[in-house]
Amino acid sequence: MGITWILSANASRARLFEVERHEDAPREIADFANAAARAHERDLRSDGTGRLYGKGEHVQGHSTVEGSVSERETEHFAETLRNYLAHAHAEHRFGQLWIVAAPAFLGTLRQNLPKELQSAVEFTLDKDYTTEQPREIFAHTLAAREAHLRKTAQP
Secondary structure, three states, rough: OEEEEEEEEOEEEEEEEEEOOOOOOEEEEEEOOHHHHHOOOHHHOOOOOOOOOOOOHEEOOOOOOOOOHHHHHHHHHHHHHHHHHHHHOOOOOOOEEEEEEEEHHHHHHHOOOOOHHHOOEEEEEEOOOOOOOOOHHHHHHHHHHHHHHHHHHHO
């Protein structure tokens, strides 16, 4: 299949582009937003951590959940993207996937990537191009991919 999808993402936004073989004009096919990634942690918490109660050995208090709310929201956003991509790949909507994401978010995306989707990932780049124009995203990514291919082809 000659269709490549390019995912350009960070923790708050993801844009998905489609490029057909031998074309240089990517078409934006989806735009995802994670408003929680831009919010302050204090704005995301719904309540305080609780108070101590009880006596002696049965004192309880300050029940906290591991990780911040924003980290959990970022994980949820990455899971949403992975599910979307896995579903589209199962429907044969693309052949290759290039992932271009902010470094910290790229690691989050890679976690628990389904094996069938891993096989479609042809190239990854740890850059945040989410605010660039589609042609610029494609040009930067293509240049980085070609440089990577030249580097790995050298003996």
